[in-house]
Amino acid sequence: MTGTDDGWVRSWGASPQAAHDGLGSFDGHPPLADVTLRQVVRISGGGGRVRVRFTNEFGTTPLTIGAARVGLAEPGGGVRAGSERVLTFSGAPGVTVPAGAPVLSDPVDLCLPALAKLSISLHVPGRVETCTCHDPALETGWAIPGDAVAAPALPGDAVPLPVRALLSAVELVPDVPARTVVVVGDSRVDGAGSTPGANRSWPELLAERGVAVHVSNQGISGNRMLNNGIGPAVLARFDRDVLATPGLGYVVLSVGGNDIGISFAPRDASLADFLAMFPGAPVTVDDVIAGYRQLVGRARERGVKVYATTIAPYGGSEIYSLEGESARRAVNEWIRTGGAFDAVLDFDAVWRDPDHPSRIREDFHAGDHLHGNDAGYRALADSVDLSLFG
Template structure:
């Protein structure tokens, strides 16, 4: 039996797409190597369940690393854990495991009842050195490094230091009390939640999860597979969506719905102004030839075909405005409008979420409303992401 489409077993309740440390926003640059330290990271699950397992990742690692011990617990404030909720994780029954280079590894299931929207603390001890850290950049929720083996610490020691990325974890999967389905969102920084308040869980997929939990929708399990700077067709910041789709989306336990919210960076980078200033240095992070609207549409068709092979419903969001951002050009705006027209009218998707309509300024439709962006005319603020989540008809996932 495969778990990819199984709505009666394990369901992914939290996710963060893995990246190479050098392939993100550079948040680990200058950070000391991870060696003889405990990582403590907090994630908020979407739907709840009675058993939990954690997916650790070395998928971009160049050498194996050892997890000497690992624990999960209900998170308490300031990096602490709720006493009595701690559960030691094992791996094929053993308390330690070597994670091979290029591979993920699942923990054994642990009995730990988790309500919807619970915050889960994940601690893992690294007795040796991690040569290359597979991570997700940025984290948007504070994590810490603690010297030595501190997986059993109930409170955060004074020696703890902030960890600037999601390191070595990529998913939390739960066994629900009733059949459930996962919604996986694949996208870029606007999906990732850039511009939202740190530690507040205010990306639009997380806010959607809150609405689903409030309504008790069975498909209340939302996995955010956004990567800041990501593109549909070409690598650059993170592996291209076309290349990571099988791993990050189609292999998701309990997969029921896919939401495609990618393509903005393909257009923005391809049509961005070319000069010798700071923007030119930024654009060097995005290799490959420029693409046109038809190329983005072709990429969407590929993702739809691959998702439909798994029997899941496919949604798409229109591409939101970006006039006023450094990468904006009128040519890029024309391409955005062409892609959006196709998304709205092609019939390629089971449903369309018109994020462009939600965010655009009625007086200047090429721009985001001033009260919805963080100041850069590109990324949402908390109110902007809330507006996107609130615009979604929850009956689409029932």
């Protein structure tokens, strides 16, 4: 286990990225200036003391937060009466966050059951030149003109917020000692293809099974292990998004599929614009395995257990190729038999069609033969042996 964290654990997380390095969800959105952002997050485990991590890690200028609050969310953007807590920063009501930095709020007392939904509001009085975000949000959020941090109900001039903006984690002191499971990976971790606003990524569904730990989802849609592109590569963000997690107890590596898929994708005109989002030379099976070894070594330095998922099929998708399928199977064979991990979660076995092993079962994908639907992600979560986190 890790060193001392003063009892804090991360109960919810969203990996930061630059708005221009995402899926484009923020393109065309009005600049954030003199605006209140109200966002809903669902924590995994419960506790009685909470703090919020805001982020300007991809900002190019300082970020001023004029005011911030947290409370239990009500449907439709409201905040439950009596649950509102003013967030402060070293005792002050606001804070200026340097470019490239995060900031933690002061702790507040708030009794939170497991799987509680929180409403987090922050007022940005100035203009945000470069928004640090997570794309897509997969949970409803709103932008409201002016300072509406204290509004108990969602004002009528609120507009939807298409990304998770300036917010990266919720941390709390649990009622009983607990550890955090950090799942790091790509869109299949992020929950792409699941029902928006329903908390149906497989890490969130794992938390619903009553795991005696907290779960932090550090998936980025389109992410790779070895090369930047859509978000920083896992090797580049591993210290920030995983190893710096308060209460870290377990790491689940669920990455590598995009490294293989992009490297071996057909080089035809129809995919040219898509592939341009992924710079860097193609990688080999040996490159991917070496990347896993690096991540395992860095995690073991923290004294935590490291698990890996096998790479699920993607036959039938636009990026599929026979060469990529051969590479996927070779990497999966190493994951299963190489002895590098404390345990293996065989997601390939859960999702593959018995009659067409290069493809996801028809009832488990979101229509693109690449991402799961709600049932597919449920099957992954249900396949996990909970004793791994005991």
